Amino acid sequence: PFAFTGNRFEFRAVGSGQSVAGPLVTMNTMLADSLNWVADSLESQVAKGADIDSAILKTLKELIDKHGAVVFGGNGYSAEWHKMAVEERGLRNLKTAADALPVLKEPDVQELFDKLGVLSPVELASRFEIYAEQYILAIEVEAKLVVSMAKTGIYPAAVKYLSDISSTLSSLKSNGVELGNERLVQIAALLSSMTEKSGKLSKALTQHDFATVEEHMQFCAKTIRPLMDEVRHFADALEGEISDELWPYPTYQEMLFIK
Incomplete structure (x- = not known):
């Protein structure tokens, strides 16, 4: 499990034969891409004459509009949340490694890792194998x-x-x-x-x-x-x-x- 505990995220119950390094690489890649997007949005608005406060508010609103479906403050372990996430919010629920690993071969995932210079499509494919x-x-x-x-x-x-x-x-x-x-x-x-x-x-x-x-x-x-x-x-x-x-x-x- 990967839980938010009020002021931080934390990995829980990592198996003795497992490592959080791979998930951390993925999370840091996602974070870097998001920060790039935020910076580009703010710089673009300021360059067009907007003040920084209004630019921040507009950027945050766009973020929530696009990705608000992932925000949830209830019991993330409950069956009700899993059902809501899929049926009402349109999120993916990949329950097993067999479901999750093929995501490494999806074009948008490969593009994300490649454009940030983290892993090339060939490197991602090799990791999948x-x-x-x-x-x-x-x-x-x-x-x-x-x-x-x-x-x-x-x-x-x-x-x-x-x-x-x-x-x-x-x-x-x-x-x-x-x-x-x-x-x-x-x-x-x-x-x-x-x-x-x-x-x-x-x-x-x-x-x-x-x-x-x-x-x-x-x-x-x-x-x-x-x-x-x-x-x-x-x-x-x-x-x-x-x-x-x-x-x-x-x-x-x-x-x-x-x-």
């Missing part, structure tokens, strides 16, 4: 890890736990104690769902027939990522059901609360 490759590689590596964790870690632990519960319930039943098998059925259902989703994810990772890099990125964003989230959903649910002694990975409780 690099960023796209990094995005695809990161998603696919993480997805393969999700499949591996589900198959080789969580599945065996869940099966072992189901076996232990089943044996215990059978033993208790033979001694006249009935506990019911609802929990057994619930865990089995969660495991079955996780296995189904991880199988779909594994199959999706075998697809490589993409006509363009953009198509490949969209596949990662719209197909791979949602499948990863679905596998995680059932894995998280199993984490809350399986014995700590059998769970193969650090739990949220251990990572967040146990020193």
Whole structure:
């Protein structure tokens, strides 16, 4: 997130493998172009005889008329704002890197960077290719890890736990104690769902027939990522059901609360 906090803008929660350098280059380029426009507007009006105060007011009014749609003082994280931004203000809402990165290839963006001597169209195109490759590689590596964790870690632990519960319930039943098998059925259902989703994810990772890099990125964003989230959903649910002694990975409780 990039928030305005009263007297400044700030980047929040930047990932350990990420850098704000690229976004800062873009923002400074945009700022430089805007300041150039403001200076040209003021100098042009003053040269024609206008006093500086009226020139400033006219320039500010033109700025607000052209770009006032981006000004918003409410909750920038709310769904209502996202809907308003697109439907009422006509702003673009690029939700994923797969949506945002192709902007680097748009003519007006290339013209902006080129006229200020920041990056040439060739340099922007090369950055697009690099960023796209990094995005695809990161998603696919993480997805393969999700499949591996589900198959080789969580599945065996869940099966072992189901076996232990089943044996215990059978033993208790033979001694006249009935506990019911609802929990057994619930865990089995969660495991079955996780296995189904991880199988779909594994199959999706075998697809490589993409006509363009953009198509490949969209596949990662719209197909791979949602499948990863679905596998995680059932894995998280199993984490809350399986014995700590059998769970193969650090739990949220251990990572967040146990020193």
